[in-house]
Amino acid sequence: MSRLILRLLPSSALFACLMLAGVGQAFAAPRSATARIERVTTAVATLHDVRVDLAWPSGMPQGELRLQARLVDAPDLGYRFRDLDWRCPLLRDASGAWQCAGELRSGGERMRLSVELGVATTEASLVHGASRIELHRNATTPDATHIDLTRVPLAWTQALLSKAWEASRITGGTFDAALTITAATDEPIRVAGPLRIAAASFDTPDGTIAGANLGARLDVDARLGERDRFTIDGQLLGGEVLFGTTYVSLQERPVELHLSGLQDGQGWTLPRIGWNDRGILAVEGSAAIGPQAELRALDLQLHASDLAPMSAAYLSGWLGLAGLGDLAIGGAADATVRISDGELDDGLLRLHQVRLDDPRGRFAFNGIDGDLAFSGAAPVSSELRWQGGDLYGLAFGPSRLPFRSAAGVLQLADAVELSLLGGAARFDHLQIRPPGGDESMDVRFGLTLERLDVAQLSEALDWPAFTGELSGTIPEARYADDRVQFDGGLAMQLFGGEVEVTQLSMERPFGVLPTLSADVTFDDIDLAALTGAFDFGSISGKLDGRIADLRLVNWQPVAFDARLDTDRHSGVRQRISQRAVQDLTSVGNASIVGSLQSQLIGFFDDFGYSRIGIACRLSDEVCTMDGLGSAGEGFIIVEGSGLPRLTVVGYNRRVDWPTLVERLAAVGKGDVKPVVE
Template sequence: MLMLACGHAQARTLTAQIDRIDSAIAELDNVSVRLFWPAGARHGELRLRVRRIDSPSLGYIFDDLDWRCRLQRKDSLAWACDGEVRSGSAAPMQLSIAVDAMDIDAELASGASRLGVHREAAAPDATRIDLTRIPLVWTQALLSQAWPAAVIGAGEADARLTVRAVDDQPLRISGPVALRGAGLDTEDGSIAAADLDATIDVDARLGDADLILVEGRLDGGELLWGTTYLALEQRRIDLRVGAAHHEGEGWALPELYWNDPGILTVEGSAGLNADNELDALDLSVRAPNLGPLRDGYLSGWLGMAGLGEMTLAGAADGSLRMRGGQLAEADLRLSGASLKDADGRFSFAGLDGNVELSSNTPVNSALHWSGGTLHGMALGPGRLPFRSEGGNLQLREAVAVPLLGGNVLLNHLLLRPPLDADGAALRFGVALEDVDVARLSEALDWPAFAGTLSGSIPDAHYRDEKLILDGGLEMQLFGGRVGVSALSMERPFGVLPTLSADIVLDDIDLTALTGAFDFGSISGKLDGSIAELRLVGWEAVAFDAWLVTDRHRGVRQRISQRAVQDLTSVGNASFVNSLQSQLIGFFDDFGYSRLGIGCKLANEVCTMQGLAPAGDGFVLVEGSGVPRLTVLGFNRRVDWPTLVERLAAVGKGEVKAVVD
């Protein structure tokens, strides 16, 4: 108004220096204003410089703000100024401000992005903010006020927000917001979002006590929370989240609602501690169709267990309660459910009942199924009666499940969920009772073994992806005994499972054994051991094996011409002299006194040994009687993959030695 009183006779310059300006939204330090209006001109030039603008309630700080604009008078009470604004080293933007007796309108533009501000004199405490195609990274400072660990990475937004700032009252921000392609991560990577589209209403009150309500819908995208991965695709998800925060405390989420129609509905509340770690949780869950639940919600959890492609069907519902960061109660109820492993390791059909976990009052539950398979072998119906107290889940009684003419006995089971830093733990005892090995061999596509499989593992425990089994298994095979001990597994359900074991063979009938493998014919009894066996991905990578015949009164020890040929073709062995090689074709079989072979596998090389040294070689078969046949081995280092190929070829009858 001072400028107008001076008239237009000559150019006028008006300057002002202000140390500080305080308002409910921001504080401005070291403000300088310069207005220059040439004589007779229809417009002047305004320059505004601010050393720092600090908005604690919104989280924004601007340094070295410099705005130059062309000032025009619209009428006696209306003015407008439009020009370029810079802040520090940031790219310049276009800022326009229009002022009249009633309103103030401002717009900040960069390309297609617009941020508009409108204030009315009639409501000086309310400011409307209109956002058009605003990059979400522009809102990082505001988000950091409520969630310091979150970093926005992508996306843009439209919004029409009302900001109410009244002295001594919380700052209130409310209105509709639309997000497109939103993405964010937390500093530790535990929470993330990508390609998220949303239409929501926000009502936030920020002050000593922050209160936020978000309600609306999601229209596709991906979310990650710890090991829970949500693939929303293009489905519409209805949600509502209420949050409250007091200075020095963690966030409380008194209202949680998530509805993925026909797939999953979740309702409840949660609370975080001062470090924003989950402290309390109360949820109820309904899943009317388990089929799409796998890809939409369970892929992260199932993938960790090596079950990422498992097929699910049926319905489920349940509840979950946590206190002090620990699981207090949980209940999972299944109705007409089925599970089928994509690799054919197991399947269950007709799953009904519930599994209930309690950290306080003892509770009973039971889960039963109508049928299933285990590695292609049919399982009969079964029932697991549970009891839970003290946060553990255990069997109330031993359970027998029919399998291949025998039984699988689950003598005891105790599951401890991940209640502390030690993680989850599982203990169980299992036994096999008179399982028919012939039917087992057929189901697993093994050679036609015969006998029964019995044995027990009195106690096994699983923790940190490692399964250790006490006791062992004993199989009655080929008229003898095979014992397995020192069993342990790493990552049994993960990538490249590893198995370690020691195996002992006692009095195996060689006639039955070689007949099963189509390896000629050898009669006698075989003893031996396979120590420190290690399988990775179910393929042998290390062992120390020694197999040797054991003389028994009344048991003949003969080796057929075919067996001799197969043995030499596999092991690069030779007959002791050329005369034997010429005579072998005249006899069907030969007597022997001993047969022995050893292999120590390491780094895909088998170090071979026999019964005794023999010049540059070693004795594999020590002959007896007339004709006397002795077989020597000369190659002490054999490539393991090649040896496996030769054994497989001989077993299929694809390789035969040629005798001159």
């Protein structure tokens, strides 16, 4: 029996088919006999300890046949069966046909196997619950065998699939087929016919590849010989597939599928790949796959006539990884992709009036047109353009991005400047190297901000009413392995002073629980501008400070070591308003000390001070506080100057961080009172 038939059958049917050829000889004449065979070797399996028992009492119209095998080993198929046993009543009808139908046991499984050997035909059927396998042969067409399969569990093919894909696990589904197997002399075995798959499910132990509720209606034509080949034409009938970060959801849509393959000694060549999800995505191309299912080569042309449904059907995995799972996309796109030896050789993305709209209001782009070309060898140029959009509610106008690509790198051909917030944001350079081999994607860029209006920025981000201008430079930033490292840091002019951010890095910037780490230093910050922006009373003077080892998780601070101190400058007044004193005592759990000064505080609008200093080390949601120096059991926050001489002292050195945040919120609402001791 052909090896393809055997590939389609479970363990018990395999055993029965292997024995069919010998059964005819045993049926030659009624008799009682026993035959023991140590080993039977076939092209696909070896049977060990085979026993055939035929009991046919003299004068009886029928006898009993029993076939047993201790072990059936089919290493090429991945099957190994033990203790197979089939017994049935054997009879011969008037036409000379032999018939035998009875229970077949394989381990704990019980099935019913029926065999009829006619003068010119052979019929066999195997029934297991709702599953049925039927075999039909006719002497007039000796090279052809017909097999009908009804509701056969896909799990019966697990051993065979594991030979080609070791990590695969079939978890559900059935298939029906009506196949014709042609095995002509000196010709490859041919298998052809319709195949229908229902509710197929599979996965891998690590969960990176999975499929659920997949259906298909296909026509299969395979030729098996020295170089196996196949063609598949038909439709996928819904379901969903996960491949790494790529998630495909077909819902209940029929997708036209065309696939041809040829075994080439190094794996498989797929000279034709056709995929048509009408109105959403059409794909044509070819591929080559290595012996370990690795991608050797790929050449695809893609056309998406409407990106709106495509984002949910094909892009949700990638968009979710970037934190853009609910991104609204419109327009159309075309693309070509060529990969060899697992690396991108060249590609082209062509966009047609594409629009991007983040429902959370972070950004929007309108009217994106143009090409984005990538080359692994000779230089190519391309350009993207957009008509306008907004960033956090801040509108920006038309712009163009000129690109060039060569030797596997895509980069900006020139610096790109955008008008933003009354100033400009300029990408000084941008370089993208796609993943290849053992290397992950590598993105590098430099950014310059020039004279951005902080008031507009504050309004757009719903910050306090900051004023001034924001300028700064990120000379070099690199994104790789889900981490962004900023070399050189960020320097900006803010509140009349300078803010410098160094040791800046981000982990999982587009994933779950993004993390930011940095050191921040302040130099000569104008306290009047700063406290005015935060509605924190009024303090005049200059402020220096440092926030070391800052760590934000999901944009919330979880650790830092901060210290802020005033910096005396000639000609700069140092005054603190009564409102600012109230806010400090409320937030810092501090007190105003000095009997005369405490009694007179209500008569003064502001006070002179010599120094202000406060420190906080945050760890495990507890802020360890300190100030200018010790004052008994407390620490000095404000050291007064002149009359009345005002001193503010903190007493609680361990403050619950969530409580401190609540106090800061109360200060913003003006709901504070001074604490007088």
